[in-house]
Each structure stands twice: as C-alpha cells, then as structure tokens.
Amino acid sequence: MLRTITLGSCVSVQGVVVGQLADGKVIVRVDERNFVGYPVPTVARAN
Structure with missing residues (x-):
C-alpha cells in the first residue's frame, strides 16, 4: 500500500509501507x- x-x-515522500513504529511514525x-x-x-470524501 502506498x-x-x-x-x-516542507518535505514529503510517497512510497510502499514497510512498517510502523510505536511512536506513530511510518516506514516507507x-x-x-x-x-x-x-x-x-x-481526508474522507464528501458524498
């Protein structure tokens, strides 16, 4: 999953999820x- x-x-990265840390951070x-x-x-889409 991306x-x-x-x-x-100011820096964002998009990648494949490798794992999740206990402090809420994600590894991609x-x-x-x-x-x-x-x-x-x-963000949830409005219907």
Missing part, C-alpha cells in the same frame, strides 16, 4: 531507500 509521509515541515520504501516520518492524514 502512503505519503512528511520528513520535515522508495527504490532501495527507507524513509521514516509521520503519515499525512487522509
């Missing part, structure tokens, strides 16, 4: 690198 995470105030994989950051909140 997720977008934030690495700082892009090519051969892993990135750790907080997930971008998802």
Whole structure:
C-alpha cells in the first residue's frame, strides 16, 4: 500500500509501507531507500 509521509515541515515522500513504529511514525520504501516520518492524514470524501 502506498502512503505519503512528511520528513520535515516542507518535505514529503510517497512510497510502499514497510512498517510502523510505536511512536506513530511510518516506514516507507522508495527504490532501495527507507524513509521514516509521520503519515499525512487522509481526508474522507464528501458524498
């Protein structure tokens, strides 16, 4: 599953979810690198 995470105030990364840490951070994989950051909140669609 693809997720977008934030690495700082201005940097976002989208990749395949590798794992989740106890502090709420998510690990995503892009090519051969892993990135750790907080997930971008998802927004529910209005009907």
